[in-house]
Amino acid sequence: MxxxxxxxxxxxxxxxxxxxxxxxxxxxxxxxxxxxxxxxxxxxxxxxxxxxxxxxxxxxxxxxxxxxxxxxxxxxxxxxxxxxxxxxxxxxxxxxxxxxxxxxxxxxxxxxxxxxxxxxxxxxxxxxxxxxxxxxxxxxxxxxxxxxxxxxxxxxxxxxxxxxxxxxxxxxxxxxxxxxxxxxxxxxxxxxxxxxxxxxxxxxxxxxxxxxxxxxxxxxxxxxxxxxxxxxxxxxxxxxxxxxxxxxxxxxxxxxxxxxxxxxxxxxxxxxxxxxxxxxxxxxxxxxxxxxxxxxxxxxxxxxxxxxxxxxxxxKSEPLGVDDPDARLDRYDVAFDDVVFRYRPDDAEPVLDGISFTLPARSLTALVGPSGSGKTTISKLVTRYADPDSGSVRIGDHDLRQVAPTEIYRHVAVVFQDVYLFDDTIRANIAMARPGATDEEVEAAARAANVHEFVSRLPHGYDTRVGEIGGALSGGERQRVSIARAILKDAPIVLLDEPTAALDSGSEVAVQQAIDALVARKTVLVIAHRLSTVIGADQILVIEEGRVTERGTHDELLDSRGRYADMWAAQTGARQWRVAGAAAEAPARG
The missing domain is CATH 1.20.1560.10 (ABC transporter type 1, transmembrane domain)
Known part of the structure; x- marks a missing residue:
């Protein structure tokens, strides 16, 4: 008792x-x-x-x-x-x-x-x-x-x-x-x-x-x-x-x-x-x-x-400690300094193994590499998903251990690979990034993300409910709503986890244009498997087994004839693949 x-x-x-x-x-x-x-x-x-x-x-x-x-x-x-x-x-x-x-x-x-x-x-x-x-x-x-x-x-x-x-x-x-x-x-x-x-x-x-x-x-x-x-x-x-x-x-x-x-x-x-x-x-x-x-x-x-x-x-669970609750972010370059990170303390191999790089302010950096290499983990650590086992992650002059999570979230917008929309209207799902936004501001963000076009065809427009997890929309439509949400937030740092993965070619062009418009004003980190979407990046980091194995622009990496060049050749060659239809084989079987 x-x-x-x-x-x-x-x-x-x-x-x-x-x-x-x-x-x-x-x-x-x-x-x-x-x-x-x-x-x-x-x-x-x-x-x-x-x-x-x-x-x-x-x-x-x-x-x-x-x-x-x-x-x-x-x-x-x-x-x-x-x-x-x-x-x-x-x-x-x-x-x-x-x-x-x-x-x-x-x-x-x-x-x-x-x-x-x-x-x-x-x-x-x-x-x-x-x-x-x-x-x-x-x-x-x-x-x-x-x-x-x-x-x-x-x-x-x-x-x-x-x-x-x-x-x-x-x-x-x-x-x-x-x-x-x-x-x-x-x-x-x-x-x-x-x-x-x-x-x-x-x-x-x-x-x-x-x-x-x-x-x-x-x-x-x-x-x-x-x-x-x-x-x-x-x-x-x-x-x-x-x-x-x-x-x-x-x-x-x-x-x-x-x-x-x-x-x-x-x-x-x-x-x-x-x-x-x-x-x-x-x-x-x-x-x-x-x-x-x-x-x-x-x-x-x-x-x-x-x-x-x-x-x-x-x-009894404790939040991550904050060394300086009054710290305020005023610079928006991001730096990883010899970061080692494990998801579980008893893991033999770290997910990130002594990784170091810098994302200059107001630039576009792309992370590429095989699945499981640590790309998504890098983007999570920028939002202080967890603290590294050793090394540091910094935004401007501040180690993220010094900064309150609310201050970090205020300056970082994220578009996840797996989009989550709430069972509410399209307007509400976009506006949640900035609750005080006007309808005009919501619509401007929607236009930039190529959302307005499909919304205008819906019976209730922006007041259309998206259903649980956005089930009433297609995958590409959900992704575009998520990108509109990030655009409306207008945070100085933007993380994009394979933002064009679920888009058709027409939508991809429009969204890519919206992303390009952000580069001049924001620090953008893009995780990409489709290399054609990051050709114009200011720098591309090739991540393998938790380490940066190559870095440079698209042209520089092609000239170096390393891992990135092999990935590029494999993807451009794959575009020539064709699947033989059953109808084409029918005469031969006859």
Whole structure:
């Protein structure tokens, strides 16, 4: 409970003070409730006497009513938190997680799947807030009421009290067993839930590909395996709880039966009155009730704890450090100085191995080379995706370790190879680069990126919704919207990751013209596989195995007859390739 309480304090966030005051009210209410049963026993004992003392009886009754009034007031305080603050706790948790995810280094964020994050922000937050708003109060009642009632029963009749003291603790090992098994099972279930959620997101987003491959429905092995594993984990968890739950509940019932038997024998011997026995039995039943509820709720306790642990893991994540939060970028040349970088500390070979180069301000630099050579990693480090293991990345006079990420993002615009558009209008997707932009500015950026032409043919123009991930647009249209977004941002540094990969020849020319217009005013880094798109670059860097193996202009690299010249020859030769059609081969087969 100590560990769970600490996690609950994390969940309560800005509502901690109210949460603690409500817990104190719950404790007071539970004490008042248990004390009221003790007073009730005194009242029944007085009423069962042959010569009733009415003053004493009314005193007992007044105490009984006062204690219940105290409990009612405490429960109102408790309920006000449960029903008024629950939504606020959930909101605070989600906002806090959102803030942490926003500040989390991209390298760490990419380790988490979309489905897993969805389960975290959705289900885990709900269970965690339930812990702070309901579970804590149930636990207080389950711990306080039985303890006080045992003391009351011992005070009234030590023999019946000893029965309860002897039998009820025997259930604790089984309760502990339920807790251990529930904890293990629910953590495994949480992992299985996250994996299943990730596969569901993957399935929905990849339906066109899955349909083309005949892997939908029962044929979708990845989703099917994840759901089967989820079912298996949940079933095993539930089966492991069955026996200890039955034993714990039976022990509590046995304690009441034995207590009644002892009380009956005392009545037969004339050492206990029937009304007093009835009152003690009621107290024993009331004693067992919260314990039974606690046993049934252990799985919920553990589920809440598992959810709280997952939330705490994210809440404890630290953003990249900033040496000088007030640093401001005022020069826009980019330099890599002997940079070594690994995605994982235990990787034997670095992705970038002592790489050094400079991107002069207001110039166009192209990165070319085979897939996996480190080109995209270079562009990520410019946005401080992560810090290099050694060496430095600088913009102007500033090592990026000195600069706040928001300052970097303000001066860098990125067009990704895999375009992501939000399920909103075309106008909103472009304007998100500069929320205060006018419609005229949005349209000017769209024209520069060759977006206006296809938008003007749409029924709703710029107010057309693009669908989830931009699914209502073609690949080339999505790419052009993304480029328009970068143009509108008008950042002094622009990173383009294969910007023309998804464009037809007509659109490629228009987009290339837009990129050319940026060169005179911005520092542009282009990752390109199609070498014909970077012929006019101020410098071309050939990247192989995380190193710069060649650098120069297009003509200089051709003259050097190195790796770039071989790549150029291979690509220009590929343009002459032709695929023989079936119709052309038909006469020969005839």
């Amino acid at each position: 100590k560990r769970l309480f600490r996690l609950m304090m994390v969940a309560a966030a800005s509502r901690r003070a109210h949460f603690l005051s409500s817990l104190r009210a719950s404790l007071a209410g539970s004490l008042a409730q248990a004390a009221a049963y003790g007073v009730l026993i005194g009242l029944i004992h007085e009423l069962a006497r042959p010569d009733i003392d009415s003053t004493a009886a009314w005193t007992w009754f007044a105490a009984f009513a006062a204690l219940y009034a105290v409990e009612a007031l405490c429960r109102l305080k408790e309920l006000s938190f449960q029903y008024e603050d629950w939504a606020r706790v959930m909101s605070d948790l989600r906002l806090g997680l959102g803030e942490k995810l926003r500040a989390m280094p991209l390298r760490e964020l990419e380790k988490r799947s979309a489905g897993d994050l969805s389960a975290l922000v959705g289900g885990n937050v709900s269970y965690a807030s339930m812990a702070a708003s309901h579970i804590a109060f149930l636990f207080v009642q389950a711990a306080v009421v039985p303890l006080v009632l045992i003391l009351v029963v011992l005070a009234v009749d030590w023999r019946i009290g000893l029965v309860l003291v002897a039998i009820l603790p025997a259930t604790l090992p089984f309760v502990r067993g339920i807790q251990r098994r529930a904890g293990t099972g629910l953590r495994a279930s949480n992992e299985a839930d996250g994996a299943a959620a990730a596969r569901i997101v993957e399935y929905v987003q990849g339906l066109p590909v899955l349909r083309a491959a005949g892997q939908v429905g029962a044929s979708s092995r990845r989703l099917d395996d994840a759901l089967k594993h989820q079912t298996q984990v949940m079933s095993e968890s539930q089966r492991s709880l069955t026996l200890p739950s039955i034993v714990a509940t039976t022990s509590m019932q046995l304690a009441i039966v034995v207590a009644v038997a002892v009380g009956a024998s005392l009545v037969f011997d004339g050492r206990l009155s029937v009304p007093l026995l009835a009152a003690l039995v009621v107290a024993a039943v009331k004693l067992a009730e919260p314990l039974a509820n606690a046993t049934a709720m252990i799985a919920v306790f553990e589920l809440s704890e598992a959810s709280l642990e997952r939330i705490e893991e994210v809440m």
